[in-house]
Each structure stands twice: as structure tokens, then as C-alpha cells.
Amino acid sequence: MPTGHELRQSFLEYFHQHGHTIVPSSSLIPQADPTLLFTNAGMVQFKGVFLGEEQREYARAASSQKCLRAGGKHNDLENVGYTGRHHTFFEMLGNFSFGDYFKEDAIRFGWEYLTAVLQLPKDRLWATVYQEDDEAYGLWEKIGVPSSRIMRCGEKDNFWQMAETGPCGPCSEIHYDQGAGVAGDAVPNGTGDRVMEIWNLVFMQYHRNEHGTLHPLPKPSIDTGMGLERLAAVVQGKTTNYDSDLFRPIIRAIEELAHRPYGTSEDEDRAMRVIADHLRAISFMIADGILPSNEGRGYVLRRILRRAGRYGRLLGLEGPFLYKLTDVVIAELKAAYPELERTKSTILHVTNAEEERFLDTLDKGLRLLDEIVADAKRAKRTSISGKALFKLYDTYGFPLDLAADSARDQGLTLDEAGFQAALQEQRERARKSAGFEATKTKPIYTEVSRLTSPTVFLGYEEFTTQATVLAIITQERMAKDVVEGDEVEVVLDRTPFYAEGGGQAGDQGVLTGPEGTIEIKQTIKPVPEVFVHQGIVTRGRVRQGDLVQASLNLSLRLAAARNHTGTHLLHAALREVLGPHVKQYGSLVAPSRLRFDFAHFSPVRPIQLEEVEGLVNERIRLNDRIGTKVMGITEAVQEGALAFFGDKYGDKVRVVEIDAFSKELCGGTHCRHTGEIGLFKLVAETGVAAGVRRIEAQTGEGAYELLKHREAEIQALADLFKTNPPDVLAKARKLVASLKEKDQELEKLKARLASGGAGKEAGEIRKVSGISVYNHQMDGMEMNDLRALADIVRDREKSCIVVLGSVKDDKASLLVAVTKDLSGRFPANELIKPLAAIIGGTGGGRPEMAQAGGKLTHEMDRALAQAFSEVERKANG
Ligand code: ALA
Numbered sequence: 064m065p066t067g068h069e070l071r072q073s074f075l076e077y078f079h080q081h082g083h084t085i086v087p088s089s090s091l092i093p094q095a096d097p098t099l100l101f102t103n104a105g106m107v108q109f110k111g112v113f114l115g116e117e118q119r120e121y122a123r124a125a126s127s128q129k130c131l132r133a134g135g136k137h138n139d140l141e142n143v144g145y146t147g148r149h150h151t152f153f154e155m156l157g158n159f160s161f162g163d164y165f166k167e168d169a170i171r172f173g174w175e176y177l178t179a180v181l182q183l184p185k186d187r188l189w190a191t192v193y194q195e196d197d198e199a200y201g202l203w204e205k206i207g208v209p210s211s212r213i214m215r216c217g218e219k220d221n222f223w224q225m226a227e228t229g230p231c232g233p234c235s236e237i238h239y240d241q242g243a244g245v246a247g248d249a250v251p252n253g254t255g256d257r258v259m260e261i262w263n264l265v266f267m268q269y270h271r272n273e274h275g276t277l278h279p280l281p282k283p284s285i286d287t288g289m290g291l292e293r294l295a296a297v298v299q300g301k302t303t304n305y306d307s308d309l310f311r312p313i314i315r316a317i318e319e320l321a322h323r324p325y326g327t328s329e330d331e332d333r334a335m336r337v338i339a340d341h342l343r344a345i346s347f348m349i350a351d352g353i354l355p356s357n358e359g360r361g362y363v364l365r366r367i368l369r370r371a372g373r374y375g376r377l378l379g380l381e382g383p384f385l386y387k388l389t390d391v392v393i394a395e396l397k398a399a400y401p402e403l404e405r406t407k408s409t410i411l412h413v414t415n416a417e418e419e420r421f422l423d424t425l426d427k428g429l430r431l432l433d434e435i436v437a438d439a440k441r442a443k444r445t446s447i448s449g450k451a452l453f454k455l456y457d458t459y460g461f462p463l464d465l466a467a468d469s470a471r472d473q474g475l476t477l478d479e480a481g482f483q484a485a486l487q488e489q490r491e492r493a494r495k496s497a498g499f500e501a502t503k504t505k506p507i508y509t510e511v512s513r514l515t516s517p518t519v520f521l522g523y524e525e526f527t528t529q530a531t532v533l534a535i536i537t538q539e540r541m542a543k544d545v546v547e548g549d550e551v552e553v554v555l556d557r558t559p560f561y562a563e564g565g566g567q568a569g570d571q572g573v574l575t576g577p578e579g580t581i582e583i584k585q586t587i588k589p590v591p592e593v594f595v596h597q598g599i600v601t602r603g604r605v606r607q608g609d610l611v612q613a614s615l616n617l618s619l620r621l622a623a624a625r626n627h628t629g630t631h632l633l634h635a636a637l638r639e640v641l642g643p644h645v646k647q648y649g650s651l652v653a654p655s656r657l658r659f660d661f662a663h664f665s666p667v668r669p670i671q672l673e674e675v676e677g678l679v680n681e682r683i684r685l686n687d688r689i690g691t692k693v694m695g696i697t698e699a700v701q702e703g704a705l706a707f708f709g710d711k712y713g714d715k716v717r718v719v720e721i722d723a724f725s726k727e728l729c730g731g732t733h734c735r736h737t738g739e740i741g742l743f744k745l746v747a748e749t750g751v752a753a754g755v756r757r758i759e760a761q762t763g764e765g766a767y768e769l770l771k772h773r774e775a776e777i778q779a780l781a782d783l784f785k786t787n788p789p790d791v792l793a794k795a796r797k798l799v800a801s802l803k804e805k806d807q808e809l810e811k812l813k814a815r816l817a818s819g820g821a822g823k824e825a826g827e828i829r830k831v832s833g834i835s836v837y838n839h840q841m842d843g844m845e846m847n848d849l850r851a852l853a854d855i856v857r858d859r860e861k862s863c864i865v866v867l868g869s870v871k872d873d874k875a876s877l878l879v880a881v882t883k884d885l886s887g888r889f890p891a892n893e894l895i896k897p898l899a900a901i902i903g904g905t906g907g908g909r910p911e912m913a914q915a916g917g918k919l920t921h922e923m924d925r926a927l928a929q930a931f932s933e934v935e936r937k938a939n940g
Contacts, residue, residue, distance in 0.1 A: 064298070064299050064300075065181075065298060065299075066295075066308050067291060067292070067295040067307060067308055067309035068398065068399065070181075070291060070294055070295055070298060071127050071154065071156065071291055071399060073180065073181075074125070074127070074156045074176070074289075074291075074294075075125055075126075075127065075156075077172075077176050077180055078123075078125035078158045078172070079125065081123075081172060082123050083121075083123040083124055083125040083158055083159075084120075084121040084123065084124050084125070085124075085125055085126065086108070086124045086125070086126045086714065087126070087696065087697050087700070088126060088127060088128045088129045088154075088400070089102060089107065089108035089128065089129075090102065090129075090351045090352075091129050091130075091131050091152075091347060091348060091351040091353070092351055092352065092353065092360065093107055093108075094108070096110065098225075098226045098227065098228055098229060099225065099226050099229075100134050100359065100360060100363070101130075101131040101132075101133070101134065101360065101363070102128065102129065102130055102131065103130055103131065103132050103137045103225065103226075104128070104130060104137075104155060104157075104225055104286075104288055105126050105128040105130070105155045105156070105157030105159070105286070105287075105288050106157065106159065106225065106230070106265075106267075106286040106288070107128075107225060108126075108128070109124065109159055109161070109286075110225070110229060110230060111591060112161050113161065113230040113267050113270075113280060113284050113286070114229075114230060114270055114280065114281075115280065115281035115282070116512070116590065116591055117591055119161065119714065120714070120715075121161075122160065122161050122162060122163035123158070123159065123160055123161075123163050123164070124158070124159045124161075125156075125157065125158045125159070126156075126157055126159075127154050127155070127156050127157075127291065127399070128154065128155045128157060129152070129154060129347055129351075129400065130152070130153055130154070130155045131151060131152050131344060131347070131348070131363075132150070132151060132153075133151040133152075133344065133363050133366075133367060134363045139151065140366075140367070140370075143336070143337055143340045143341070144333040144334070144336040144337035144340065144374075145333065146256055147256050147296075147302060147303025147304055147305060147306075147336075148256055148259055148290075148292075148293055148296075148303065148304055150290075150292060150304070150340050150343075150344075151340055151341060151343075151344040151367055152340070152343045152344035152347050152348075153290050153291065153292050154290070154291040154292065154399075155288045155289065155290060155291070156288070156289045156290075156291055156294070157286065157287050157288045157289070158172060158285070158287050159284070159285060159286055159287070160284055160285035161282070161284050162281070162282025162283070162284055163284075163285075164285060165266065165283050165284075165285060166198060166199055166202060166235075166264075166266055166285075167202055168285075169264045169266070169285045169287060170199070170202045170203065170206060170235065170264065171206065173237060173262055173264055173287065174206050174207075174237075177237065177261075177262070181294075181298055183239070183297065183298070185207065185208075187239055187240045187241075187242075188208065188212070188237055188238070188239060188240075189208075189212045189213070189214065189237070189238040189239075189240065189250070189251050189258060190203040190208050190212065190213045190214070190235060190236070190237055190238075191213070191214045191215070191216045191220065191221055191235060191236045191238065191251050191252070192213065192214070192215055192216070192221060192233075192235045193215070193216070193218075193221040193222060193233035193234065193235070194215045194216060194217055194221070195233075196215075196221075196233050196235070196266075199233075199235045199266070200213055200215065203235070214250065214251055214252075216251075216252060220236070220251075220252050221233060221234050221235065221236065222234065223263065223265045223286075224271055227271075227273075228270075228271050228272060228273055229270065229271060230267050230269070230270055230280060230284075230286075231265075231267070231268075231269050231270070231271050231277070232265050232266045232267045232268040232269055232286075233265075233266050233268070234263055234264060234265040234266065235263075235264045235266070236251070236260050236262065236263050236264070237260070237261055237262040237263075237264070238251040238258050238259060238260050238261065239258070239259055239261050239293075239297050240257065240258045241256065241257050241258070241259060241297070241302055242257070243257075244302065245257040245302050256302065256303065259293060259297075260293075261289055261290065261293050261294055261297060262287060262288070262289040263287060263288050263289070264285065264287045265285070265286040265287065265288075266283065266285065267280060267283065267284040267285065267286050268280055268283050268284075290304075291309070292304040292307060292309055292310070295307040295308065295309050303336075305335075305336050305339060309395070310339050312391055312394075312395055313339040313342060313343070313388070313391050313392060313395065314335055314336075314339050316388055316391040317335045317338055317339060317378070317388065318335070320380065320384060320387060320388065321335075321375075321378040321379060321380055322379075323378065323379075330377060331377065331378060333374075334374040334375070334377040334378050335374075335378070337370065337371060337374045338371050338374050338375060338378075338385075338388070341367050341368070341370060341371035341374075342371065342385065342388050342389065342391075342392050343392055343396075344364075344367050345364065345367060345368050345371065345385065345389070345410075345414055346389050346392045346393060346396075346403060346410050346414075347400070347403070348360070348363075348364045348367075349364070349406065349409060349410045349413050349414070350400070350402045350403050350405075350406040350409075350410060351402070352646065352648060352662075354413060354662075354752060354754055354755065355368060355413065355417045356752065365417065368385065368414065368417050368418065368421070369417075369421045371385055372384075372385060372418045372421050372422070382422070383415050383418035383419050383422065384418070385414050385415075385418050386411050386412075386414040386415035386418065389407075389410050389411050389414055390407075390411070393407055393410065405643065406644065406646060406662075407644075408642070408644045409644050409646065409662050409754070412664050412754065413754055416754065424458075424459045424461075425459065425461065427459055428455050428458075428459030428461035429461075429469075431454075431455060431459065431461075432455060432461070432466055432469055435447055435448075435451045435455070436469065436470065436473050436475065439475055440473070440475075444475075445474075445475060445476060446470075446475055446476040446477060446478050447466070447470050447475055447476070447477050447478060448478050448481060449477075449478040449479065449480060449481015449482035449483070449484065449485055450481060450485055452466055452477060452478065452481070452482045452485075453481075453482050453485035453486060453489075456482070456486075457485075457489060463477075463482070505539065505589065507536055507539050507540070507541070508589040508590050508593065508595065509590060510541070511534045511536065511541070511554055511590075511593065511595075512590040512592075512593045514533075514534065515533040515534055515554050515556075515593065516533075516556065517591075517592035517593065518554065518555060518556065518557065518558055518592060518593055518594040519556065519557035519558070520557075520558060520559075520561075520562075520594065521557055521558065521559045522558065522559040522560060522561045522570070522615070522732060523691070523732060525559045526559050526614065526615055526617050526620065527559060527612060527613065527614035527615070528557060528558070528559050528612075528613055529610060529611070529612055529613075530555040530556055530557045530558060530610070530611055530613045531555065531556045531608065531609070531610055531611075532553060532554075532555060532574075532576070532605065532606070532607055532608060532609045532610075532611060533554045533555060533556055533607070534553070534554040534607065535551055535552070535553055535554075535605070535606075535607055536551065536552040536553075536554075536595075537549050537550065537551045537552070538550075542607075543606060543607050544604055544605065544606040544607065545600050545604070545605055546579070546600060546603070546604045547579065547600050547601065547602055547603060547604070548599070548600060549599065549600045550597075550598075550599050551581060551597075551598060551599065551600060551605075552595045552596065552597050553574060553581060553583075553595070553596045553598070553605075554593060554594065554595060554596075555574075555594070555596065555611070555613060558586075558594050558596070558613055559613060559614075559615055560572060560583065560586040560594060560596055560613065560615050561586065561615075561620070561623075561731070561732050562586045562587050562588035562594045562595070563585070563586065563587050563588070564588055564730065564731075565729060565730050565731050566630075566649065566650035566651055566652050566731070567623060567627055567652040567731040567732070568623055568651075568652065568653045568654065569585045569586035569587055570583070570586050570615045570616065570619070570620055570623075571583055571584055571585065571586075571615065571616045571619055572613065572614050572615035572616045573613075573614050573616075574596065574598075574605070574611045574612070574613050574614075575611055575612045575614070576603075576605045576606075576609040576610070576611040577609060577610070578603045578604045578605065578606070578609075579600055579602050579603025579604045579605045580600070580601050580602040580603065580605075581596075581598045581599065581600050581601065581605055581611075582598045582599055582601045583596045583597065583598035583615075584597055584598050584599070585597045585598075596613075618654075619654040620654075620732065621734075621739075622654035622655065622763060622764065622765070623652055623653060623654045623732065624732050624733050624734050624739075625734060625739060625740045625741070625762040625763040626652045626653065626654070626656065626657040626761075626762050626763075626765075627652045627657075627729075627731045627732065627733055628689060628721070628733045628734045628737060628739075628740055629657055629679065629740050629743050629760065629762040630650055630652055630657050630659055631719060631721060631725045631727055631729070631733075632678075632679045632682050632683070632721065632724070632725060632737065632740075632743065633657075633659055633675065633679055633743075633758065633760060634647060634659065634661070634705070634725065634727070635721070635724050635725035636674075636675045636678040636679050636682075637659075637661060637663075637667075637675055637758075639678060640671050640674045640675050640678065641663055641667065641671065644662060644663070645661050645662060645663055646661060646662045647659070647660070647661055647705070648660040648661055648662060648755050652731065655761075655765055656746075656759060656760070656761055656765060657759070657760050657761070657762065658757060658758070658759050659757070659758050659759075659760075660751055660755055660756070660757045661755070661756060661758075662754055662755060662756075663754070663755075663756045664754055666748065666750065666756065667748050667756060667758075672745055672748055675745070676743065676744070676745045679743045680742065680743050682721065682722075682724055682737050683737045683738060683740045683741070683742070683743060684738070685722075685737065686736050686737055686738035687721050687722040687724065687736065687737045688721075688722070688735070688736055689719065689720070689721050689733050689734055689735060689736065689737065690719075690720045690721075691717055691718065691719050691720070691733070692717070692718050692720070693715055693716070693717050693718075694715070694716065694718060695714060695715065695716075696714050696715070696716045696728075699716050699718050699728060700728075702718075702726065703726060704716075704718045704726045704727055704728050705726065705727045705728070706727075706728045716728045717729060717730050719731070719733055721737060739763075740762045740763055741762065741763045741764075741766065741767065742762065742763065742766040742767060742770075743760060743761075743762050743766060744760060744761050744762075744766035744769055744770065745758060745759075745760050746759045746760055746761055746769070747759045774788075777791060780795070784798070805847075808848060809851060812848070812851065812852050812855065813855065826838065826839030826841075826856075827839065828860070828863075829931060831931050831934045831935050831938065832934070832935055832938035832939065833938075834863075834864060834885065834889070834934060834938060835860055835862065835863040835864070836863065836864045836866065836930065836931055836934050837856050837860065837863055837864070837865045837866065838866045838867075838927050838928075838930055838931065839852075839865075839866075839867050839868070839927075840867075840868045840869065840870075840923055840924070840927055841867065841868075841869050842869055842870045842871065843869065843870075843871050844867075844869035844871065844876070845869075845871065845876075846876050846878065846914055846916075848869075849867045849869055849876060849878040849914075850878065850880075850912070850914075852867060853865045853867060853878055853880035853912070854880075856880075857880055857882050860882070861882065862882050862884050862885060863881075863882055863885070864879070864880075864881050864882075864885060864889055864891075864894070864930075864934060865878075865879065865880040865881070866878070866879050866894075866898070866927060866930040867879075867880075868923045868926060868927050870920045870923055873918065873920065874916060874917075874918070874920070875902040875903075875904075875916065875917045875918065875919060875920045875922070875923050875926075876914065876915070876916050877895060877898055877899060877902060877906065877914065877915040877916070877917075877923075877926060878912070878913070878914045878915075879891040879894050879895045879898070879906075879908075879912070879913050879914075879930070880911065880912045880913075881894070881910065881911055881912075882911075883911065886910040886911050887910070888937065888938075889934060889937055889938075890910035890913075891908055891909065891910055891911060891912055891913035892906070892907055892908045892909060892910060892913040893937075894913070894930070894933055894934070894937070895907070895908065895913040895914070895915050897929060897933055898915065898926045898927075898929055898930060898933070899915035899917060899926075901917075901919070901922050901925055901926040901929060902915065902916075902917030902918070902919045902920075902922050902923060902926050903917040903918050903919035903922070904916050904917025904918070
């Protein structure tokens with residue numbers, strides 16, 4: 064009995080023998096396709112080929128494609144677990160013809176593969192055809208299917224389209240009758256699992272545009288899809304996909320973890336099926352770079368993960384458990400999908416973190432539910448409002464059945480109708496925001512692309528070239544000529560301008576024609592292979608057909624190249640320092656800066672950052688040559704070239720290689736040698752989402768400017784500290800230390816003062832002729848300390864004369880401070896003079912504050928005592 068893996072192999076081999084090129088699965092994230100949230104069929108990566116926008120080297124292809132149907136037009140999420148044949152994630156086997164063979168061969172290949180290669184019993188197979196498709200009906204009859212097992216069906220079942228817009232056509236399905244032992248109708252498209260669709264052959268004939276109108280495709284084509292999981296079940300004689308060898312190991316792992324066998328209770332079996340299905344989806348989604356979030360793809364992942372976590376509770380599992388099962392999924396599928404192995408630790412971490420978060424919200428939900436129940440009881444209601452329930456469900460991901468249980472325990476019912484209404488409303492909102500909008504390409508670009516040939520891009524080698532103006536767009540219309548002041552978009556037959564893409568900014572520059580000049584501010588590629596130069600006419604007139612000199616702004620371009628090569632070095636260095644789980648999530652390469660987002664679980668530690676920066680600069684000094692080559696995508700990935708999921712790759716890809724250090728698929732422009740980068744400087748490391756870090760950096764002139772700026776700041780500091788840059792740190796350290804010391808002294812002083820009262824330690828306040836005179840000797844103080852102390856006393860007493868003395872080493876210091884109200888009658892600079900004489904010195908200052916120093920330290924007592932007499936003398940004098 065063939066295993067699932069053998070079936071995948073046999074399918075591809077069969078079609079290979081019949082002239083089909085085997086194409087690897089594309090990512091679950093559709094490449095540059097805003098109409099679609101997830102890759103939901105094998106044909107998605109060939110959409111452009113069907114529409115005639117893209118050329119391939121082959122007219123026949125076959126693939127085993129990773130698909131996800133958990134949002135948008137094709138959504139099986141709610142069926143999962145309830146049937147034995149629906150999945151969120153599944154593998155679609157498909158064969159494709161791009162204007163090559165059509166209905167007859169498609170039917171013949173399908174029939175032959177199932178009945179001759181796999182030897183499925185012919186009398187169990189059904190064919191359905193689109194109601195008006197007599198041709199397909201006739202072809203099935205001709206091949207030997209009796210008319211009793213050919214069924215005509217309507218648009219719902221037999222007209223297929225990938226999304227609201229895009230390629231589509233009538234289809235013909237092959238169904239398999241599992242026999243009376245399986246519940247369900249004995250005909251296709253009925254209820255139950257008994258007769259199950261296994262293969263869909265789509266006769267691609269139309270393109271549905273954003274208005275819903277059908278336009279014939281350039282060439283009638285074939286797109287087929289067969290779920291590998293269903294095929295495995297049928298071939299292995301199992302009645303549900305979960306009994307096939309593709310799922311058994313996963314179910315077994317769940318059985319072991321939950322300590323209960325599969326196949327005993329319907330509720331528990333369903334829970335195990337949901338968990339098994341969802342685990343596969345979770346692993347593949349994370350492997351393709353999706354992270355849980357509150358919108359778009361991330362939201363779908365979050366819902367799937369939480370749904371799986373919730374079903375775990377039904378099996379009595381406590382705490383996060385999903386992460387314990389991702390390894391089984393990876394082990395089962397990594398041979399066919401090596402990305403699972405490469406992202407293993409990311410899958411585990413993200414799954415665990417998200418489930419923990421979910422359990423936490425579940426806890427909060429339980430508490431909120433308690434409140435809701437209490438409110439309802441207080442208000443003497445008998446049911447819980449649908450709105451409150453929905454909030455629980457939506458905000459906290461709180462399972463409705465759990466809420467129902469609690470409510471029942473409290474003798475309350477649930478307002479399910481209200482809940483459903485709120486849910487419906489939200490689904491509407493989600494549907495509107497989830498993607499499925501009309502494509503964003505402006506119609507004018509599509510029109511231009513039809514009228515012009517693909518732009519030849521010369522910019523890897525050349526920076527200026529002669530080119531012919533093929534089309535001019537101004538104000539969203541085609542124009543024959545434009546004049547000074549017009550904002551224009553220009554399409555040339557060839558160009559050195561790089562069009563924005565792969566994270567790199569588009570080029571700027573000038574187009575100079577015989578009669579005028581256009582300054583180009585941006586270059587984009589709104590449709591594949593059509594470069595649109597956007598700018599403004601700054602002189603004269605430019606006409607369609609003009610021969611122009613197209614020259615890009617070289618300094619901007621070279622700056623961007625330095626940042627782009629720098630980004631590749633950074634990526635490789637991060638993988639070396641942090642580990643191979645580092646995976647690019649996005650990047651921005653502009654002339655002035657670079658930004659790189661990547662998967663990693665904690666902030667990158669300073670020592671690691673230093674290592675990364677060091678490694679990049681080392682590669683710069685080694686002056687590695689940057690090599691590029693064009694090769695098959697499979698070969699490139701096999702060679703270990705890193706691919707970024709968000710970019711669009713054809714089957715021929717460009718690989719940018721920096722010695723043995725870095726190898727990435729990339730269409731961007733780079734330096735020739737790493738030495739051109741000059742210098743690489745990290746600017747910041749921050750977090751952008753759970754598990755995603757961002758590094759910003761500068762290269763070349765930007766890095767140099769950054770360092771110059773820092774140097775200037777250090778010079779300014781040195782000036783401030785009255786020292787030289789090399790000494791500024793020592794000086795600053797000293798200052799900080801002495802500040803700290805001062806703070807401590809000040810604290811001590813405050814404490815001493817606060818202890819108040821009499822005694823020499825605390826100082827003495829005496830009324831002299833009605834004036835408060837504070838007199839205190841505190842040895843070991845500097846003049847600054849005395850000043851600070853005097854301020855404290857003045858603040859406290861409001862109106863007073865403060866006389867302080869201190870002996871330190873061989874020096875006696877005196878300070879007199881007088882509050883403003885008294886400084887007219889008792890100027891400090893006069894009071895201090897006789898006191899200064901006693902300690903053998905002179906004194907001076909202002910009426911509010913004066914100081915003196917002398918050598919006669921043993922006279923300090925006398926000098927302080929004299930202060931009282933001086934005040935008295937002045938008061939009475
Ligand atoms: N694209 C077709 C489907 O998904 C084959 O059913």
C-alpha cells in the first residue's frame with residue numbers, strides 16, 4: 064500500500080513522464096497578490112501565466128502545493144473535525160497546461176493516473192461536469208464512464224475561481240464512492256463523506272475582473288487539483304483522511320499526550336482531529352513567516368492556534384501543549400518541505416508563546432464571565448446577553464461551550480441568537496478587511512502593459528543608456544506629449560533605473576530628450592516587467608517615440624547598493640551569531656539607511672550586537688567579491704540560498720553571493736566588492752512584534768556622518784568639562800563620583816540639622832536683641848558645604864543670621880549668611896570682618912553672604928562666640 068509520501072512522488076513522476084515540468088510548492092503567502100490572503104490552490108503561483116502576463120519556459124507543469132483554506136473565498140475551517148475530509152492546511156497535487164493541452168488530455172491523464180497507475184476500481188469513480196458542458200460529458204463517456212455515473216451540476220459545484228477576481232472556468236470533478244459503510248448520500252455533492260470529491264479539473268477559460276465581468280483568457284488552459292490527504296485515504300482504504308498514514312503519527316502523539324485512545328468517544332475524536340489538522344496548519348504558517356496577530360494572516364493563525372488549544376481542554380490537557388506536538392508534524396513532513404526543519408525552533412517558540420497568551424486570556428475570560436453572571440443575577444435576568452457573550456468570545460477567545468456550562472451551573476441560559484447576530488456582523492467586517500478586495504493595479508498600467516513590450520532592465524551593468532519613450536501617462540491617461548510642469552509617468556523600451564522592489568527603493572535620475580528634460584523621482588513596477596518612471600517635466604517637451612538619454616542619480620544608487628549589500632552581510636552575521644532560526648521578515652533599503660526585521664525571541668544582547676557589527680565590518684575589510692548568477696529556483700534553494708517569502712520569484716532566480724559568507728535570492732543592486740561599503744554601523748535594535756526584532760543601521764557615508772556627529776558631541780562635552788576628548792570620560796567619572804559624595808554629605812547635613820535641638824552638634828540658635836542667630840562649628844567641611852548648610856538654615860528659619868565655622872586640615876573657615884530682611888542692618892560682609900581677624904585672616908563678600916579663611920584654627924571657638932557680641936553691638940549701635 065503506497066504511503067502518502069509515495070503517492071506524492073508517484074503523481075509528480077507520472078506527470079513528469081508526460082512532459083510536465085515539476086515546480087516546487089510556493090509559499091502559503093501568495094506572492095505580491097493583494098486579491099488573496101493565502102495560497103488556496105496549486106494554480107495560484109501560475110496566475111500570471113494563465114492571464115498571459117507572465118511567460119514560463121514550459122507549457123506543462125505539475126506540483127504538490129501547500130494550501131490553506133481558512134479564510135476568504137475558500138474556507139473550510141468550521142468543517143474541520145466534523146468531517147473526515149476537510150482541512151485548513153492540505154497538499155494539493157496538480158497538473159497544469161498553459162495553452163497546451165485542454166479538456167481531452169486533462170480528462171485522459173486524470174483517468175489514467177487513477178485507474179491504471181493507482182488501480183482504483185473504475186466502478187467507484189464518478190464524474191461531474193458543468194451543466195452546459197456537453198464536450199466534457201462526451202469525453203467522460205468516451206473514456207468509459209457510464210452515464211449513470213456522470214452528473215451535470217450547476218455553477219456552485221462546477222465553476223471554479225480562485226478569488227473574487229482572477230482566472231476561472233467551468234470544471235469537472237472526479238468523485239470516489241467509499242461504499243455503503245460510510246454515512247452519506249450515494250451520489251456526488253450530497254451529504255456526508257460517502258461519495259467524496261478527490262480531483263478537480265478546471266478548464267481555465269476566463270478572467271473575472273473587478274466588476275465581475277468575464278473576459279476570455281488569451282489561451283484556454285488546464286488547472287487541476289487533488290487533495291493528497293483524500294487520495295491517501297482512498298488508496299489506503301481508509302474512510303477518513305485522519306486514518307491515513309499522513310495523520311496517524313500525529314493522532315498517535317495526541318493520544319499519548321492526552322492518555323486516551325482515538326476512536327472511543329465522538330467528542331474526543333473530533334478534538335483530536337481538529338488538533339491534528341490545526342497543528343499542521345500552524346507549523347506550515349509559521350514556517351512561511353506568519354506570526355499571530357490581530358489582523359490579516361496573523362489573525363487567522365491566531366484563531367487556528369486558539370481553536371486547537373481550546374480543543375485540548377476537551378481532552379483534559381492542562382497548560383500549553385501544542386508546542387509539544389509540533390516536532391511530530393515536522394518529522395513527518397520535513398522530507399517534502401525542508402523549510403519546516405529550518406524553522407523548527409521558531410515554530411516551537413511561537414506556538415508556545417501564543418498558547419500561553421491564550422491561556423492567560425482564558426483566565427481573564429473566566430473572571431469576566433463570573434462578573435457577567437453576577438450582573439445578570441443581580442438584575443434578575445434569566446439569560447446572559449449575546450453581546451456580552453460575543454465580547455468574551457471575541458476579545459478573550461473564550462469558548463462558547465465553556466460559557467454555556469458555567470451559565471447552566473448558575474441556572475442561566477445563553478442568548479444565542481444575540482451572539483450569532485454579533486458574530487455575523489463581525490464576519491462581515493472581517494470579510495471586508497481580510498484581503499479579497501479588487502486588485503490594486505490601476506487600470507491604466509494594465510492598459511500600458513498591453514500596448515508596450517516588457518522593459519529591458521540594464522541597471523545591473525549600466526547607469527545611463529539611450530532609450531525610446533514607449534508610453535507617457537499624465538493624469539492617469541496616455542498622452543502623446545507632455546510639457547514643462549507636467550507630472551508624468553514614462554515607460555521606456557530599456558532602462559538602467561531599478562524599480563522599487565525587494566525592499567530596495569526605486570532609482571531617481573533624469574531623462575533627457577531632444578526637446579526637453581524629465582526629472583525622475585521614483586521608479587516602480589506596477590505590473591511585472593513594466594518599469595514606470597515617475598517625475599516631472601522640468602524643461603521643454605517630451606513626446607512618445609522620443610529617443611532619450613536615461614541617466615540615474617549615481618550617488619543615490621551607490622548609496623542604496625551599499626545598504627543593500629550591507630543588509631545581506633547583516634543577515635548572514637545575525638544567523639552566525641544568533642542561530643539559523645533568524646529569518647528575514649522584511650527589509651528596507653534606501654540610499655540613506657537600512658532596516659532589517661527578523662525572527663528572534665528576545666532582544667539581541669549588546670555583546671551579540673557588537674559581535675554582529677564586528678563580523679560585518681570584518682567582511683567589509685576582507686573586500687569580498689559579490690557574485691551574481693541566474694539559476695533554477697529549486698537548484699538555488701538546494702544550494703542553500705536564502706529566499707524571502709514576501710518577494711515574487713519566477714522559476715529562474717538571481718542569486719547574490721558574497722564569498723561563502725552569504726547567499727540570497729535577490730533582484731536588487733549591489734556593490735561589486737564589500738570594501739565599497741566602507742563602514743557599517745548599527746544604529747538601533749528594537750522589537751516590532753512578538754518574536755520579531757528590528758535592526759537599523761547605516762553604511763558608507765551615512766555611517767561616517769554618524770560617527771562624525773558623535774565625535775562632535777564628545778568635543779562639546781570636553782569643552783563643557785574644560786578638558787580634551789581623550790580625558791572627558793575620566794573627568795566625567797570624577798565629577799559623577801564627587802557629586803555622589805556631595806549628595807551623601809548633604810544628606811548627612813540635613814539629617815544632623817533635622818535632629819534639631821540644642822548641643823554643639825546641632826548648632827545653637829540664640830535670640831540676640833530679638834534677632835535669631837544660628838551659630839555652629841562643624842569640622843571637616845569645605846566652604847561649599849558651609850554655604851549649602853547656611854542655605855538650609857536660612858530656608859528653615861526664614862529670618863536669621865547664620866554663622867558657621869569649620870576646621871579642616873590646618874585651615875579655619877568662616878561663613879556668615881544673613882536673610883534678606885536683615886542684611887541691610889546686619890550686612891554679612893561687615894559682620895565677618897572682626898571674626899576673620901580672630902582666626903588670623905581677612906574676609907569679604909556680599910551683605911547676604913560672606914566668608915573668611917585663616918590659619919588660627921584654635922581660635923575658632925572664640926571667633927564664633929564673638930559673633931553674638933557683634934550682632935548685639937550692631938543691634939544697639
Ligand atoms: N484550482 C482548482 C481547485 O482548487 C483545481 O479546486
